[in-house]
Amino acid sequence: MKSIPFTARNASQISCHSCHLLCRINFSKIGKSLVCPRCGATLHQRKPNSLKRTWALVLAAAIFYIPANLLPVTIVTSLGKDQADTIMSGVIYFIGSGMWPIALVIFVASIMVPMLKLIILIVLLITVQRKSAWRPKDRTRLYRITEAVGRWSMVDIYVVTILVALVNLGNLATIKAGPGAGFFAAVVVITIFAAMSFDPRLIWDAKETLDE
Amino acid sequence: MDALIACHECDLIHRVKPLPKKGVANCTRCGSVLYRHKPNSLERTLALSLAGLVLFGLANWFPFLALKMGSQVHHTNLITGIQVLYDQGMQALAVLVLITTVLAPLAQLLGMLYVLLPLKRDRVPPKFAPVFRLVLGLETWSMMEVFMLGILVSVVKLAKMAQIVPGIAIFSFFALIVVLAAATVSLDPHEIWHRWEKLR
Numbered sequence: 001m002k003s004i005p006f007t008a009r010n011a012s013q014i015s016c017h018s019c020h021l022l023c024r025i026n027f028s029k030i031g032k033s034l035v036c037p038r039c040g041a042t043l044h045q046r047k048p049n050s051l052k053r054t055w056a057l058v059l060a061a062a063i064f065y066i067p068a069n070l071l072p073v074t075i076v077t078s079l080g081k082d083q084a085d086t087i088m089s090g091v092i093y094f095i096g097s098g099m100w101p102i103a104l105v106i107f108v109a110s111i112m113v114p115m116l117k118l119i120i121l122i123v124l125l126i127t128v129q130r131k132s133a134w135r136p137k138d139r140t141r142l143y144r145i146t147e148a149v150g151r152w153s154m155v156d157i158y159v160v161t162i163l164v165a166l167v168n169l170g171n172l173a174t175i176k177a178g179p180g181a182g183f184f185a186a187v188v189v190i191t192i193f194a195a196m197s198f199d200p201r202l203i204w205d206a207k208e209t210l211d212e
Numbered sequence: 213m214d215a216l217i218a219c220h221e222c223d224l225i226h227r228v229k230p231l232p233k234k235g236v237a238n239c240t241r242c243g244s245v246l247y248r249h250k251p252n253s254l255e256r257t258l259a260l261s262l263a264g265l266v267l268f269g270l271a272n273w274f275p276f277l278a279l280k281m282g283s284q285v286h287h288t289n290l291i292t293g294i295q296v297l298y299d300q301g302m303q304a305l306a307v308l309v310l311i312t313t314v315l316a317p318l319a320q321l322l323g324m325l326y327v328l329l330p331l332k333r334d335r336v337p338p339k340f341a342p343v344f345r346l347v348l349g350l351e352t353w354s355m356m357e358v359f360m361l362g363i364l365v366s367v368v369k370l371a372k373m374a375q376i377v378p379g380i381a382i383f384s385f386f387a388l389i390v391v392l393a394a395a396t397v398s399l400d401p402h403e404i405w406h407r408w409e410k411l412r
Binding site for chain 2 (some may be wrong): 005006007008009011013015017018019020021022038039040041094097099102105106109136137140141143144151152154155156157158159160161162163164165166167168169172173176177181182185189192196200201203204205
């Protein structure tokens with residue numbers, strides 16, 4: 001494709017991220033922050049500092065991912081005995097007691113999804129930085145999936161919330177949230193912010209500079 | 213409708229054309245959804261939000277789940293887990309759960325009613341634009357459907373050691389998830405912005 005694609009940027013327009021109005025850039029106001037004339041949201045041609053922010057958040061999430069998996073998420077106290085469970089030991093418990101669909105749900109939502117999210121975001125960041133023209137449509141699709149599935153990782157946090165509420169029977173049995181739960185929640189929230197701060201239009205920008 | 217729209221994932225500009233019933237317009241370059249035809253968007257979203265608000269009240273007022281172990285019965289509400297987490301010194305976690313399962317959905321429902329109810333009668337509420345932008349932004353943080361999956365997992369996990377008794381609130385909660393999802397799906401932001409623009 002040799003012709004210049006008709007994008008908002010090439011037409012000196014900015015698409016409002018909130019109400020999707022195409023706004024002509026008023027060049028006399030450049031340098032000041034531009035505001036959507038319809039809904040009042042701040043206009044950005046691309047998300048500001050997208051790569052730097054996403055890298056910072058991805059690295060932070062990757063660091064928190066380690067204690068999230070090593071520290072216990074729940075501590076069960078039953079008749080004076082303590083039993084600490086990590087995310088993985090919970091999965092193994094479910095497999096051991098034959099509840100493999102539940103084991104699969106927890107494994108996918110709590111271990112696979114956050115890791116895949118981080119890997120995909122890193123791949124997207126590196127390919128954009130190297131101005132790669134490799135399969136932009138598929139990379140955009142990967143981004144879309146990453147953004148959509150992230151919320152489901154919260155399921156383990158909700159399981160902990162429900163368990164601590166229900167199993168609160170004093171000496172008989174009590175479940176407490178462990179420090180791993182805090183780190184895990186941080187991973188989920190940070191990866192959601194990381195996906196939000198990445199701008200998929202950068203994938204296509206790199207391709208255009210190559211085409212020109 | 214606006215005459216032109218840029219794809220928010222690859223920036224390519226498209227001419228906006230009327231869609232057939234329930235049709236979807238995809239970007240010709242990257243395939244992402246540009247806009248959809250949503251019949252009676254305003255009325256449907258309004259009705260569903262009202263229903264959602266009633267269900268929200270029920271879900272938070274009545275007992276949610278109870279645990280029966282021997283002769284002991286331990287009742288909980290939707291909010292109990294958040295209180296327990298807070299008391300156990302996990303304040304940040306408690307706040308996160310509170311926001312994603314209680315505050316964000318509630319603000320979403322109230323915000324939609326605040327914006328759509330006057331608009332239905334051709335009036336514009338004060339601060340329309342910031343409120344509507346907030347409503348759209350809250351979607352990411354409203355995670356009731358994930359919480360529902362959490363309920364299923366917990367119930368299965370506890371089924372061996374104790375008897376779990378569902379309360380009225382849990383049925384309202386399930387209905388609320390369906391209603392809130394339907395309200396979010398039936399909302400057409402393009403149409404709402406456009407209506408508002410004409411009234412302004």
